[in-house]
Amino acid sequence: MTAIVDNSSDGIWVCDGNGTVITVNKASERLNGIQAEEVIGQNVSIMEEKGIVDRNVTPEVIKTGRKISALQYIKRTKKYVLMTSTPVFDENGNISLVVSNGRDMTRLNAINEELEQTRMKAQKLEDRLAEIDMLQLRDHEIVAENDKMVQVLRIAFKLAKMDASNILILGESGAGKGMLAKFIHKNSNRSKKAFIQINCAALPETLLEAELFGYERGAFTGASQQGKVGLLELAQEGVLFLDEIGDMPVSVQAKLLKYLDDHMVMRVGGTQARQIDCLIIAATNHDLKTKVKEKSFRADLFYRLNSFIINIPPLRERPEDILKLADTFLKKYNKEFKLNRRLSYRTLEFLQSHSFEGNVRELQNLIRRLVVMGEADTPQTALHTGHGDPVSFSIGLPATGDNSEPAHGLAEQLETVEREILQQAFTRFPSTRQIAGHLRVSQPTIVRKLKKYGLTGKDD
Structure with a gap:
């Protein structure tokens, strides 16, 4: 029996019913970084008192009379050991022995940690690829x-x-x-x-x-x-x-x-x-x-x-999207009606300041009307916003059938207006946070836009 215990790859401890150590095998010596003579004849609680382990299971087994398993950290060897302690009862029902089996879980824990780190890296990569795909698609x-x-x-x-x-x-x-x-x-x-x-x-x-x-x-x-x-x-x-x-x-x-x-x-x-x-x-x-x-x-x-x-x-809570949406719908309806319309600065300013209670659908219908109804000889066009109130503004559209390229497309005009608005706010306000509040956009958007136009030097 002694040979079997000593040749076991698992650490084996045997204590009596009072917790006194009777036997410690070679594997336990290696796992715990101890010599058997250090602990044999001593109460097993010495392991915790000397700071060798962070938790001692045997006293819990003696107290409860139940088999207990717990993960121990061995401070001397820096190993994690799964310790399972089982009570052995005599004919009177009293605990005569506690047999403890310890299995080295360090490598398994390390593998689990490596797997978790790999999983997290894979998730980050997947999220990044998903973000790239989202932008592409x-x-x-x-x-x-x-x-x-x-x-x-x-x-x-x-x-x-x-x-x-x-x-x-x-x-x-x-x-x-x-x-x-x-x-x-x-x-x-x-x-x-x-x-x-x-x-x-x-x-x-x-x-x-x-x-x-x-x-x-x-x-x-x-x-x-x-x-x-x-x-x-x-x-x-x-x-x-x-x-x-x-x-x-x-x-x-x-x-x-x-x-x-x-x-x-x-x-x-x-x-x-x-x-x-x-x-x-x-x-x-x-x-x-x-x-x-x-x-x-x-x-x-x-x-x-x-x-x-x-x-x-709602669209009123995302004003940064308005002009970009207008550009999208303008291209769509120019293509649909085989026209080449463009919007004036006054129209762009109106779009940026309008509340759009009808949201994206109202903006889309408005751009559609501008494309279909716009004429060069009637630049002042009364349009209904969908709520019964006519709005008059210059739309600056070339005549129907005029397929010549405009001097500046909407994208260039948008950048010009955006640059002017940011330049004014940059001069007026001391921080990007105040500029963002004034223009009703997020601070990260302001920082990005200012950098785009070379407007730097403001505090956050």
Whole structure:
């Protein structure tokens, strides 16, 4: 028995019922950096008293009468040892011996630490690559100069790559919820499959249910004799975007919740359920918590959709994006209508100062009207902002059919205006923080822009 104990690769200690050390094998000597004669005949508590170990398990076993395992740190050898101490009882039920087995975990811990460090490095690299991919794959109509909007795109991109379902996009009407849903689809592994969109507020209850889940022939009066495939089925392996989900009837909410639970779709009037795999993205401009309190939105559905929430800030809270969006829409409609319009300084100033209560949609429609209606002989054009108040400003557009290149494109004009505004603020305010507050943009944006135009020397 002694030979077996001494040849064990694990450290073995044997103590009597009072904790006095009886046997210590060679492996224990190596693990603990001790000689057996130092401790044999001594109470095992000496190991902790001398600072050899940070924790002693044997006294706990004697006190509780239970087998105990714990990770010990051996200070002399700087090793981690998994110590398992087991009580041995005599015929009277008293502890006669405590046998402790110690296994060197140092290498395993080191491997785990190396793996964790490797995992963290890989995650950082993955995040960096994802950020690069995001910049490369960014939809041309999604502009993110503003720091809040950059963060929105980062979150959306990460969720797209993770194939995370039950995404809820919140934002005011016209803020770009639909564009963001398409952005998620485009950058996901489902991009080759369908992107199906439905406005939940546009259809009455019965029609909405039939559109989403489909129906069998003769399911209701007026139903097609061929039946109809629902949008959930059409979105198989793709994305279903439920716009204005806050206006979805409660009865349809119940059926949607069931789908989110089991991913099975039963057509109206059907008897056979179908397994469907599609990513659900929902959007609303309502406060769903309030609607839950009002009993017009199911609490259980809200919590299912609450897994991943993306809040799109209104356009008035991201003024850095306005002129870039204007440039994007100008190029789009110039191409669509085969024109070559450009915007005047006064127009750019108006766009920068306008509140855009209708958000990106209002800006888009405004640029579209400017492109379509602009004429050189009528530079003062009255436009409606969508709220009934006419706004008059010079749009500085060449005549329809004039395809000559302008002396300066919008990008150059934007830089000129931006440089002038920053130069004035740079002269007026002593710090970048005050400049940022005055211009209603973030301080990092100001620092970046000032550096771009060679305006340096301000305190943070």
